[in-house]
Amino acid sequence: MPPETLTKLGENIEFTFIIFSALIFAIELAEVFFKGSHKGKRLLEMVASASTQIPYLVVEALILTGAYTLFYVFAYENISWMMPLTWTTIALAVLVADITYYWEHRIAHQVRILWTQHAVHHSSRDFNIITGVRFGALEGVWSILAHVPMIFMGFPPEAIFFGIITVLAYQTWIHTETIGKLGPLEWILNTPSHHRVHHGSDRKYLDKNYAGILIIWDRMFGSFQAEEETPRYGLTTDFDSQNPLRVWTSELPELGRDLKNAKSTSEVAGYLFKGPGWRPKKQTPAE
Numbered sequence: 001m002p003p004e005t006l007t008k009l010g011e012n013i014e015f016t017f018i019i020f021s022a023l024i025f026a027i028e029l030a031e032v033f034f035k036g037s038h039k040g041k042r043l044l045e046m047v048a049s050a051s052t053q054i055p056y057l058v059v060e061a062l063i064l065t066g067a068y069t070l071f072y073v074f075a076y077e078n079i080s081w082m083m084p085l086t087w088t089t090i091a092l093a094v095l096v097a098d099i100t101y102y103w104e105h106r107i108a109h110q111v112r113i114l115w116t117q118h119a120v121h122h123s124s125r126d127f128n129i130i131t132g133v134r135f136g137a138l139e140g141v142w143s144i145l146a147h148v149p150m151i152f153m154g155f156p157p158e159a160i161f162f163g164i165i166t167v168l169a170y171q172t173w174i175h176t177e178t179i180g181k182l183g184p185l186e187w188i189l190n191t192p193s194h195h196r197v198h199h200g201s202d203r204k205y206l207d208k209n210y211a212g213i214l215i216i217w218d219r220m221f222g223s224f225q226a227e228e229e230t231p232r233y234g235l236t237t238d239f240d241s242q243n244p245l246r247v248w249t250s251e252l253p254e255l256g257r258d259l260k261n262a263k264s265t266s267e268v269a270g271y272l273f274k275g276p277g278w279r280p281k282k283q284t285p286a287e
Contacts, residue, residue: 006090010162014169021172025129028178042126044242049130051244052120055137064140071144072157081154090162093155094213097147097163101212104146106223109207113272114142116251123250125234127199132175137248167212171195181227190215193227200231251276 032042075082083089108118117136124131143164150160174195181193190211198209208225211218218224234240239250258271267280 006085006158006162010165013166017169017172021129021132024173024176024178028128028176031178041242045124045126046128046130048242048244048247049124049134052134052136052248054244055248056135056140059137060140064144067141067144068157068161071151071160075151075157079151079154082156083154083159085156085158089155090159093150093159093163094166095163096150096153096155097160097167098211098213099217100147100150101164101167102210102217102221104143105210105212106207106221107146108139108142109210110275111273112255112276112278115276116255117142119235119251119276120247122199122201123235123239123247125240127175127177127196127231127233129172129175131199132172134247170213175199186215186226188214188216194218196231196233197225197227199233201234201236202229202232204228205231206236 032039105118108114117139120136121131121134121139124134147160147164150163151157155163171190174190174192176192177196179192182189182191185191186193190209190213194209194211194215197205200206200208205225208223209215209218210223215224235250241247241250255271259268262268262271263280270278270280
C-alpha cells in the first residue's frame with residue numbers, strides 16, 4: 001500500500017469522528033442554552049477547554065514535528081526487519097497502538113510529572129465534547145515516547161502514526177453525557193458511559209477505564225468499573241477555574257511548592273516520579 005493512501009485514510013477517519021462529534025456538540029450547546037441553569041459558567045468552561053489547544057499546538061509545531069521526523073529517519077535507517085505496509089500490518093498497528101495507549105494513559109495517572117500534564121484533561125467539572133480537546137501542552141511528548149517500542153517491533157512509521165491517529169480520533173465522541181449505555185457494545189468498546197467513569201473523581205471511579213478504543217484492556221488488567229451513579233467530574237482537589245492560564249498549569253504550582261520543600265534528592269524523585277498523592281514518610285523521633 002502506498003503511504004499516501006494510508007495518510008488519506010487517516011485523514012478520512014479523523015474527519016468522520018470530528019463530524020460525528022460536532023453533531024453531538026450541537027446538541028450539547030442547545031442543552032446549555034435552553035436547559036442550563038449555569039449557562040455563562042458552562043460556556044466559559046468550554047472556552048477554557050478549547051484554549052488548551054493553543055499551548056498544545058505550539059509544542060506540536062516546535063517539538064513534535066521534529067520528533068515525528070526522527071521516527072521516520074531512525075526507523076528507515078536502522079530497522080531492517082520492518083514489516084511491509086499491508087492491510088494486515090495496519091490492522092495490527094491499530095491494535096498495538098490501542099494497548100500502548102492504555103498503558104501510556106495508565107502510567108500518566110501514576111507518575112506525577114506526567115500527571116501534571118494529563119490532569120489538565122481531567123480538571124473540568126463539566127463533561128462534554130470540548131473536554132475531549134482539553135490537553136496538557138506536553139502530553140504529546142509522552143505519547144510519542146510511549147510508542148517508540150512499536151518501531152522496534154518492526155511497524156512502519158506510517159502504520160504507527162495511523163494507529164495513534166485512529167485511537168485518538170475515536171475518543172472525540174465519547175466525551176459526552178448525551179449518549180447513554182450502548183448495550184452489548186459496552187463489553188467490547190470504550191463508550192461514553194465507560195469514559196464518564198474515567199473522568200469521575202468519586203473514590204469508586206478513580207483510576208478506572210483507561211481504554212482508548214477497546215475496553216477489553218481494562219477488563220483484562222483489572223481497571224474496569226461500570227457506570228453506576230452519575231460521576232462527579234473533575235479532580236479530587238478543588239479546582240474550579242475557567243482562567244485559561246490556570247487551566248493550562250493547574251498542577252504545576254503545587255508540584256513546584258513540593259519540590260521547593262523537598263529535603264533530599266530521594267524526596268525530589270518521589271515528588272516527580274511517584275503517584276500524585278505521594279508524600280514522604282514522617283520520621284519517628286528517636287527515643
